[in-house]
Amino acid sequence: MxxxxxxxxxxxxxxxxxxxxYIDIVYIVNKKxxxxxxLNALAxxxxxxxLAFLKDGExxxxxxxxxxxxxxxxxxxxxxxxxxxxxLRTRRxxxxxxxxxxxxxxxxxxxxxxxxxx
Numbered sequence: 001m002x003x004x005x006x007x008x009x010x011x012x013x014x015x016x017x018x019x020x021x022y023i024d025i026v027y028i029v030n031k032k033x034x035x036x037x038x039l040n041a042l043a044x045x046x047x048x049x050x051l052a053f054l055k056d057g058e059x060x061x062x063x064x065x066x067x068x069x070x071x072x073x074x075x076x077x078x079x080x081x082x083x084x085x086x087x088l089r090t091r092r093x094x095x096x097x098x099x100x101x102x103x104x105x106x107x108x109x110x111x112x113x114x115x116x117x118x
Contacts, residue, residue: 034085035116038109041085046070047078051087051101058100060093 041047049068053059065075079099082088086105091098 035109035113037085038087038113041081041087044078044081046074047082050075050078050082050099051106054088054099054101058091058098060096060098062096064099 042051046068050064053064053067061076061079064079065072068075070078079088083090083099087102087109089100089102091100
Protein backbone atom coordinates (compact mmCIF):
# COMPACT_ATOMS: atom_id res chain seq x y z
CA MET A 1 0.00 0.00 0.00
CA UNK A 2 1.37 3.43 -0.92
CA UNK A 3 0.45 6.79 0.59
CA UNK A 4 1.16 10.26 -0.71
CA UNK A 5 2.37 12.64 1.98
CA UNK A 6 2.19 16.27 1.00
CA UNK A 7 3.87 19.20 2.62
CA UNK A 8 4.65 22.55 1.12
CA UNK A 9 8.31 21.82 1.84
CA UNK A 10 8.58 18.10 1.19
CA UNK A 11 6.78 15.74 -1.18
CA UNK A 12 7.35 12.01 -0.79
CA UNK A 13 5.63 8.84 -1.83
CA UNK A 14 5.56 6.76 1.31
CA UNK A 15 5.03 3.03 1.59
CA UNK A 16 4.97 1.06 4.80
CA UNK A 17 8.77 0.68 4.74
CA UNK A 18 9.61 4.36 4.39
CA UNK A 19 6.98 5.91 6.66
CA UNK A 20 9.28 5.57 9.67
CA UNK A 21 11.98 7.55 7.86
CA TYR A 22 9.47 10.25 6.98
CA ILE A 23 8.34 10.50 10.58
CA ASP A 24 11.94 10.69 11.82
CA ILE A 25 12.62 14.06 10.20
CA VAL A 26 10.19 16.51 8.65
CA TYR A 27 11.56 19.75 7.25
CA ILE A 28 9.79 23.01 8.07
CA VAL A 29 11.33 26.19 6.70
CA ASN A 30 14.85 24.73 6.68
CA LYS A 31 14.52 23.67 10.32
CA LYS A 32 14.50 20.02 11.29
CA UNK A 33 11.59 18.87 13.41
CA UNK A 34 11.86 15.35 14.74
CA UNK A 35 8.32 14.05 15.11
CA UNK A 36 9.47 10.82 16.75
CA UNK A 37 11.31 12.71 19.51
CA UNK A 38 8.29 15.01 19.92
CA LEU A 39 5.96 12.05 20.41
CA ASN A 40 8.43 10.36 22.78
CA ALA A 41 8.64 13.54 24.83
CA LEU A 42 4.86 13.80 25.09
CA ALA A 43 4.56 10.10 25.97
CA UNK A 44 6.27 10.82 29.31
CA UNK A 45 3.50 11.84 31.79
CA UNK A 46 5.74 14.23 33.74
CA UNK A 47 6.57 16.19 30.57
CA UNK A 48 2.92 16.43 29.68
CA UNK A 49 2.25 17.63 33.22
CA UNK A 50 4.94 20.33 32.84
CA LEU A 51 3.40 21.57 29.59
CA ALA A 52 -0.05 21.56 31.19
CA PHE A 53 1.24 23.40 34.28
CA LEU A 54 2.85 26.06 32.09
CA LYS A 55 -0.35 26.57 30.11
CA ASP A 56 -1.41 29.15 32.72
CA GLY A 57 1.77 31.15 32.20
CA GLU A 58 5.46 31.18 32.92
CA UNK A 59 6.83 29.61 36.08
CA UNK A 60 10.13 29.41 37.87
CA UNK A 61 11.86 26.03 37.90
CA UNK A 62 11.56 26.19 41.69
CA UNK A 63 7.74 26.13 41.31
CA UNK A 64 7.65 23.23 38.87
CA UNK A 65 9.30 20.38 40.78
CA UNK A 66 7.24 20.80 43.98
CA UNK A 67 4.00 21.00 41.97
CA UNK A 68 4.84 17.76 40.17
CA UNK A 69 6.19 16.15 43.35
CA UNK A 70 9.44 15.29 41.59
CA UNK A 71 13.02 15.57 42.78
CA UNK A 72 14.70 18.69 41.45
CA UNK A 73 17.17 16.74 39.30
CA UNK A 74 14.39 14.75 37.61
CA UNK A 75 12.30 17.82 36.86
CA UNK A 76 15.43 19.50 35.46
CA UNK A 77 15.95 16.53 33.14
CA UNK A 78 12.36 16.75 31.86
CA UNK A 79 12.65 20.51 31.40
CA UNK A 80 15.85 20.04 29.40
CA UNK A 81 14.22 17.49 27.09
CA UNK A 82 11.33 19.87 26.42
CA UNK A 83 13.68 22.82 25.94
CA UNK A 84 15.94 20.84 23.56
CA UNK A 85 12.86 20.17 21.40
CA UNK A 86 12.12 23.91 21.48
CA UNK A 87 8.82 23.31 23.29
CA LEU A 88 9.89 25.58 26.15
CA ARG A 89 11.49 29.00 26.36
CA THR A 90 13.61 30.20 29.23
CA ARG A 91 14.71 33.51 30.64
CA ARG A 92 16.75 34.49 33.67
CA UNK A 93 15.38 36.55 36.50
CA UNK A 94 18.23 37.04 38.94
CA UNK A 95 19.36 33.56 39.88
CA UNK A 96 16.06 31.94 38.84
CA UNK A 97 15.27 30.36 35.49
CA UNK A 98 11.75 31.11 34.29
CA UNK A 99 10.11 28.64 31.89
CA UNK A 100 7.26 29.24 29.45
CA UNK A 101 5.71 27.29 26.61
CA UNK A 102 6.87 28.00 23.07
CA UNK A 103 3.41 28.11 21.50
CA UNK A 104 4.72 28.67 17.97
CA UNK A 105 6.88 25.55 18.11
CA UNK A 106 4.08 23.48 19.64
CA UNK A 107 1.78 24.55 16.79
CA UNK A 108 4.44 23.65 14.20
CA UNK A 109 4.82 20.15 15.65
CA UNK A 110 1.05 19.69 15.73
CA UNK A 111 0.71 20.90 12.15
CA UNK A 112 3.33 18.48 10.85
CA UNK A 113 1.87 15.61 12.87
CA UNK A 114 -1.56 16.37 11.42
CA UNK A 115 -0.12 16.28 7.90
CA UNK A 116 1.27 12.82 8.55
CA UNK A 117 -1.82 11.19 10.07
CA UNK A 118 -4.67 12.93 8.26
